[in-house]
Amino acid sequence: MFTTQTQVIQKGKSALHYTIIPWDSEYLHNTTIEIEQFTVPSKAILKKLIDQLCHKHTLKKGDLLVSKIPLENYAKALMLHQIGFYYMEQATTLDIDLSLWNGKMFTFPNEDQYQLIQANAADQKAIQHIAQTTFTADRYHLDPRIPKKYADYRFKKWIENSFNNKDTIYTCIDNTHTIIGFFIVNEQKEYAEFRLAGLHNAYKGKGLGKMLYHHMYQILKEKKFTRIASVISLNNIQVMNVYMYLTQAKFTKPLIVLHNVL
Ligand SMILES: CC(C)(COP(=O)(O)OP(=O)(O)OC[C@H]1O[C@@H](n2cnc3c(N)ncnc32)[C@H](O)[C@@H]1OP(=O)(O)O)[C@@H](O)C(=O)NCCC(=O)NCCS
Numbered sequence: 001m002f003t004t005q006t007q008v009i010q011k012g013k014s015a016l017h018y019t020i021i022p023w024d025s026e027y028l029h030n031t032t033i034e035i036e037q038f039t040v041p042s043k044a045i046l047k048k049l050i051d052q053l054c055h056k057h058t059l060k061k062g063d064l065l066v067s068k069i070p071l072e073n074y075a076k077a078l079m080l081h082q083i084g085f086y087y088m089e090q091a092t093t094l095d096i097d098l099s100l101w102n103g104k105m106f107t108f109p110n111e112d113q114y115q116l117i118q119a120n121a122a123d124q125k126a127i128q129h130i131a132q133t134t135f136t137a138d139r140y141h142l143d144p145r146i147p148k149k150y151a152d153y154r155f156k157k158w159i160e161n162s163f164n165n166k167d168t169i170y171t172c173i174d175n176t177h178t179i180i181g182f183f184i185v186n187e188q189k190e191y192a193e194f195r196l197a198g199l200h201n202a203y204k205g206k207g208l209g210k211m212l213y214h215h216m217y218q219i220l221k222e223k224k225f226t227r228i229a230s231v232i233s234l235n236n237i238q239v240m241n242v243y244m245y246l247t248q249a250k251f252t253k254p255l256i257v258l259h260n261v262l
Helices: 022-027 043-056 071-082 121-134 148-163 208-222 237-246
Strands: 007-011 014-020 032-039 064-070 086-097 114-118 168-174 179-187 192-199 227-233 249-261
Touching: 007 043, 014 043, 022 148, 032 043, 043 071, 064 071, 071 086, 071 249, 114 208, 121 148, 121 168, 121 179, 121 192, 148 168, 148 179, 148 192, 168 208, 179 208, 192 208, 208 237, 227 237
Parallel strands: 032 064, 192 227
Antiparallel strands: 007 014, 014 032, 064 249, 086 227, 086 249, 114 168, 168 179, 179 192
């Protein structure tokens, strides 16, 4: 099981808080470090602290520094940009009130040919294949300085992790029992968090994504969940269109996400 721990580099009143991300480091074959927050009087001091961080962890070419800055702290994003970080995405939390949602309002062509059911261990390989090939709009695939094969591998390994932790995994199967998609949900007490979902590339763009999400809402509604939350990237137009079709969703907590691949 991976664990993370915040570390601090301090210089007088200035401080840089960061965490090594062990899963990304392993899957992207680098050292990935998230800069969680910093207090500095100038970009020169910020640069000094980052240099110190690089030295401390002997960072090398290909290692990834990432920072997620709340939109209201835009000046900090600008400072990071001035010392070599670049904008990757705006991420936001999607908050869906399921209590008012009426699934009966929607119908889908050939709906009876597909089911969303809980996955078992034998499904892992097929789901991993989908995860490894379907993602394109995430910041790992969009960063030209991260090799595509590592970004693909990251999503493949995410599935393996999910099978070993407390997430609930669903498979979408057709009437020949072919797995065409998957859904990973962290079912907490107060709400369900959508962690990852995807369709096999061959089945995209036919309305099945909307149906997949509809089935997931329906299952959660039957399980008496009243709220769904999910962190999404505003780069992901496909999934945003699915959400806009199915729900009146609220976007909260906008974050500017910056990368710096050394
Ligand atoms: C997100 C996903 C499940 C949606 O499934 P899909 O089959 O592509 O979407 P649908 O055919 O159901 O279409 C839903 C709507 O999305 C929009 N859409 C679909 N493909 C699109 C594209 N390439 N560009 C822009 N909009 C698109 C359309 O508005 C469509 O509605 P319409 O057909 O009425 O116009 C699928 O694209 C996918 O697996 N993506 C990769 C994984 C991913 O990003 N998952 C979500 C985050 S974890």
